Amino acid sequence: MWGLLSIIMIILYVIAVTIGLTMIRAKRIIQSLIWSRILYILTFTCQLVITIRIFHNHPYSAILSDIIAITLFILTEINFSNKQQTHLYGFNITLLVIMALSLLSITIFNIQ
Numbered sequence: 769m770w771g772l773l774s775i776i777m778i779i780l781y782v783i784a785v786t787i788g789l790t791m792i793r794a795k796r797i798i799q800s801l802i803w804s805r806i807l808y809i810l811t812f813t814c815q816l817v818i819t820i821r822i823f824h825n826h827p828y829s830a831i832l833s834d835i836i837a838i839t840l841f842i843l844t845e846i847n848f849s850n851k852q853q854t855h856l857y858g859f860n861i862t863l864l865v866i867m868a869l870s871l872l873s874i875t876i877f878n879i880q
Contacts, residue, residue, distance in 0.1 A: 770821070771879030774814035775872065781807040782868050785844055789851055789861065801848045808841045815875070822878050833874045840867040 784807055788800025815837045819830040843864045850860065 770814055770817045771875060774811060774818060774875050774879075777807055777811040777814055778868065778872050778875065781811055785847070785864070785868075789847060794852065797848070797851060804844055804848075808837075808844065812837050812841065815871075818875065818878055826878060829874055829878055833871065833878060836867055836871045836874060840864070840871055843867060 781804060784800055784804040788797055788804055791797045791800060815833055819834055823830045843860060847860050847864055
């Protein structure tokens with residue numbers, strides 16, 4: 769149940785971040801930033817519950833998933849601050865996508 773909820777939250781999070789980074793108006797960017805913050809708090813909560821449940825079986829992948837989740841959220845804040853300053857870098861977006869895909873894949877690995 770927590771794994772499915774986490775996967776759904778990651779997908780919704782990626783959608784919210786994508787919409788926010790493609791917006792032009794500042795008001796819509798801030799609204800999308802708020803939604804992405806709510807979703808990443810929920811995603812991180814799900815990741816912590818999964819970590820608590822699977823730590824005795826997969827300790828390294830559990831810790832790695834938490835580190836990837838924190839890195840993903842830091843990159844989100846960096847990208848939104850760069851977007852508000854109108855200096856959005858392609859490398860940061862690529863790294864954000866890679867981190868989201870790796871978090872999704874390690875979550876799927878952890879719940880099996």
